[in-house]
Amino acid sequence: MFFKREKALVSKAKRIFIRTLVGMTGLLTFQTPAVAGEISHIELGDHEITMHFDGLVSVASGFTLAGPDRIAIDIKGASVRKGSAGGSGIVRHVRKGQFSPDTARIVLDLGRPAMIGSGRFAKNGKSLTLSLVETDRSKFAQLVKSGRKKFLPPVNYRAKPPRKQYSVRIPLPKAKPTVKLPKIYGPSDSRRPLVIIDAGHGGHDPGAISPHGGKREKDVTLALAKALRDELVKTGRVRVALTRESDRFLVLQERYGIARRMDADLFISVHADAAGNQEANGATVYTLAESASDREAARLAARENKSDIINGVNLGNTPDDVNSILIDLTQRQTMNLSADFAKLVLREGRGNMTFRNNSHRFASFVVLKAPDVPSILLESGYLTNETDVDFLTSKAGQDKLARSVANAVNVYFARQLAMR
């Protein structure tokens, strides 16, 4: 795989790439996952809480939770040692802990319904004071449904917002602004992971066409995408959006562009294969790699990547050379997460769906090239195989596939949560 290549080669590519980018846009920024300040101590008054930091933090936000009633305060760019202490006034208990590598969380267990009134950072950014205001039950219920209240340190005393670990921001050419962001299904809580499901092909690009009943890949993938969406929404654990919900054409870049613009946590592109040999059957999960794991994977990627080329005109406008260097820079973590998820799909699908031998393969699919969103491409089966066509176009088959992938999604995010 590409990341096993010699370092020298990669860093040379990087240098060239950086030069090119700076020339092109000057947008490249490297960010390290630095936690800037530790919460050194917390002062709790009857109607006020003050958090002191030993360094700069990037942003704080507070929100309300019910059953039991709580106020949570997240401080990005901060670390905190796990602990709890008794409260005073309307606060029964104060608990603190590291919510994620770059975010410290303080939780106030409330004796009576209360809300954050006002908040201010000290002039040097080294402390944050929030006022706590008692409120009534109905106002509290409203607050639970509303979003976060944000507090920013003074501009010169603000830690740079930490990015996802090891991420490299790459100025991919923007997806066309005309592509509207799709509707999000599932809980309205924006802290829930967002899964983007991409039904392959669409519009004037039918994809593969089945010799058994003329089923078109674009319709099969849309039905599967919708079945998976419904299954995921049923779990209530994640938010879901589809790159397309109707028979329309999107260039490949717009598909992963949607995932990036929505800051998605997982991207699943659904396809169905075709082969000269009508016996060929079963599903395969692909993840991104610069060099394909076998010739068939390479051929398939070349064919799927052709979606963008209509009458010889390439509608996806990323030049090939930029693409290949982008892969060099793609963070290893995204690749690893993608591979983890691919394995879970195989594990959860066992017994419910048919997979091929070597059912996890690698190739350079354009649609998987979001550098910061773990992504897989699921070739759900062969439209040239009668059994597969029956499975993929029946409600029962679609449900089985959707359940398998949804289970994999749940395990994937549960593991990530456990790792925090």
Ligand code: ZN
């Ligand atoms: Zn396809």
